[in-house]
Amino acid sequence: MKETKKIIGCVKRVNGPVVLGEMKDAVKMLDIAEVGEEHLIGEIVKIENEQFTIQVYEDTTLIKPGDNIYGTGMPLSVELGPGLLGNIYDGIQRPLEEIRKINQVYIKRGVQPPSLSRDKKWSFQPVVKKGDKVREGNIIGIVKETSLIDHKVLVPVGIQGVVEEIRQGDHTIEDVICRVDTGEGIQDIRMYQKWPIRIPRKVEQRVFATEPLITGQRVLDTLFPIAKGGVCCIPGGFGTGKTMVQHQLAKYSNADIIVYIGCGERGNEMTDVLLSFPELIDPNSGKPLMERTILIANTSNMPVAAREASIYTGVTIAEYYRDMGYDVAIMADSTSRWAEALRELSGRMEEMPAEEGFPAYMPTKLAEFYERAGKFRTFAGNEGSISIIGAVSPPGGDFSEPVTQHTKRYIRTFWALDRKLANERHYPAISWLESYSEYLETLAEWWEKNVDPIWFEYRNALMVLLQQEVKLQQVIKLVGPDALPDTQKFVVEICSMFKNAFLQQSAYDKIDSYCTTKRQFRMMKIIYLFYKKGAEFLKGKYTLLQIKSLDVYHEIYKMKYSYSNDDLAQYDKLIAKIEHLSLEDGYGL
Amino acid sequence: MDYNLHDDGREYRGVTQINGPLIFIEKTHPVGFNEYVEIEDANGNIRSGQVLDTSDKTVVVQVFEGTTGLDLNNTRVKFKNNPLMLPVSRNMVGRIFNGLGEPLDGGTQPITKQYMDVNGLPINPVSRTYPRKFIQTGISSIDGMNTLIRGQKLPIFSGNGLPHNKLAAQITRQAKIIGEDVDFTIIFAAMGVKNDVANYFIKNFEQSGVLEKVTMFLSLANDPSIERLITPRCALTFAEYLAYELQMHVLVILIDMSNYCEALREISTLRGEIPGRKAYPGYLYSDLASIYERAGMVKENKGSITQLPILTMPNDDISHPIPDLTGYITEGQIVLERDMFNRGIYAPVAGLPSLSRLMKDGIGEGLTRADHPHLASQLFAGYSRVKDVRALASIIGEEELTPIDKRYLEFGESFEKKYITQSENEDRSIEETLDLGWQVLSILPRDELHRVSEEELKKYYAG
Ligand SMILES: Nc1ncnc2c1ncn2[C@@H]1O[C@H](COP(=O)(O)OP(=O)(O)O)[C@@H](O)[C@H]1O
């Protein structure tokens, strides 16, 4: 195969992953070129006079001037078809399991196993028949890709006509399963197609996002919810909990498909996902999590150019499942590493730097990436969505740097991680003062309809208390806590309770790692009711100390570890207990 | 990668330009990127170098030993047609090499057929296994609060004059895996540190009788700074050989990564690259990752590489690019605190900014003790409250504090004096550490302990 590729030029200069070539034949922008006799994969990113620049996705050691450059005539594309789920790929969709079979421990260069297995047979169940009219994006049949997900085989973009033949049964992805008469000839359709990663896939129409992406993390769902089809970023210094939040979302969020992109981060974090997900059960479906997950791993020690490509590879795969009508969620950890890859490549190409050395087009590229999220009507006739949750790693944890600032322009939910909270081991260390969600009001309707009509009221009341607390803490810092009246001390007390018993949620706790919406609501209600009751008692001349010695006070603090998602009755009991506390009987005060 | 090690590279006499540690040569045969180069000065002394940039016009070579004494006309340059390779063999264990892997101990060049590319290759994430084995260091602030795991990369963030050497030496002396008698073999890589620092470690290894298990790669303060760029790579290449080919458990100490980063900055500036924060190159993150990510464990292999990089934070500033980027790559950090040190506390491990990310999987029931996770979390929570109360007390005065805040102060004192403080030779078992934790925790009222369970309180709380 390789030998037949055409020589399009030869190497003039090598500077790390950036190779300058001298043209011998026509070259096309963004086409794949292969460098040297090992055929290292690269992408043509600049053409100027008789020269062109390639960013190479593999280590360029010992590549030298004069080495051949081969053309493929193809832009950098991914293979889309059954077999993606449960798989792990590098930034340019090379299957890492297959590479391990060839290279063992390390990733050596020049290996190009196919992204999707050519041997595996899938059972194809048609949903159209001979004579049916089909057009691009229509579903022609279904393959059970995992026990959880039906893979809908779509008519590739550009094909429209009448089904001439459709072949039920077991096929490999290369077998022709359908033939379409387009009026200008017959087109063969296979179970897989290719799509260039830098071009968004065609879709019918954007629609409004109205449903929350439930994450099972209280601070996110209750305070700063994100919509299915929404865009969100999590900035935070090292160790503040970006990856943990992303892992929790990959595990528990109620998307149909998860695309997890490890972009320039640790190898062990991908290993962690790989080892734990097959054993973890999705709380929504009861099936192993790996059956809905696709991993893209271009870790920090893997070639930097492929890191740049990894987020496009991820989002293109996500679009493919969206086109089938699924809700897909992308976790990109971390988009800062992507931006840095961009910066490094730009620097090596000697482009003019803008802010902090990032190229001037960095914000545009960020915007293009986040724009690929959203909720859409598909050509398959249903609705699908892509939610993007991007981690941002600001240098020194300082949010005023360019990547955080530009990202903020394009996202609508902001989960700010706070160093102080993380240091206190208050996890998730999401700041309730700095974070926000622009979807809040839309999603409140969903909560009110599906969980409880008073959801929004409670949520806002508690947010107001958290704001009040800031002021009260300032007073305490000036004059000491004794200067505050009991009613105000009680506000501080309730906030401390809300933080400990509600906002804090350990990812490692078996009972608490995931929290259903119903349980979230009850926990919030409990704290709110306790606040109301306590305030009433304080007016009735009870002291703060007396209120703190109530049994329910301690029960609230421990409820998250004590009563699981299935024990809603216990929460209801606790609610009743608080409601029945009365001034007369004093309840042991 | 298999490179042809035959000496068919070509040799040139005379270079076009010398600039700091870089030499420029024109009109060569096609030279490979990253190719290894031998440079011979007028007196016949040989230095080594590596190609940083190659084109049909000019080749840029960085000379690891520096360019002092080189001239334009009499310098001979020989391109070797392979990247920088390190000879590896079992017999190298216990020996001393310079920063480029050449013998410093008067012994001969290791005799072996096996050479490995010092730049290493990325480990396939699929090939890794997740490190879970708890290493007992005998130091409470580490074992109890920031547990070290075999295969982890856990740096020490220190400052000038802080006792990081003492701590690192104590860890190497005391590190063990409970219920196993497989020992660590130690690789010690020094980048730009003073002679006495190296000697301090050598003496320490000697005293604890491990010297014959320690392999050293020394690029000291008086050695050329560029050599430091290769030193950690030589050390880790040898570590990979021992771990993945000979199935050994290797502990790699890298001291001082700050000097390594300085050398990288020096080269970058000379090449006129766009400077990033504090003039470090924009690729510092990726470059550091290519070192730190060489820790870990791989499937179907018994060996492991645990990394203990040490770095000094300029001005004790943890947001400086060197600690900052390191923290983004490593699996936690042990931060030393000047304030504690000044108050005479050893080991001055800062309570809040220190973190071990792999701790969660290495502690708890069947690993250390069932109460360990909650206890650690409670100690962190308590200590963080102590910090707030201290800050408050410094404004409003201790007398104005509420009774409960006063209890926190008391807890803080006791935590620092009894739990954190220990002597350089004190080797505490994990049980001792945990019991001590409960002992100091018991100063706080039971009602304050929200992060531990009722059962744990019943069993261990003694307030
Ligand atoms: N929700 C959580 N529950 C428990 N521990 C957490 C949580 N979030 C973060 N942590 C702790 O913080 C450490 C760092 O989190 P991580 O997500 O790796 O940070 P980052 O990606 O921001 O560097 C973790 O190893 C874990 O110990």
Ligand SMILES: [Mg+2]
């Ligand atoms: Mg992370």
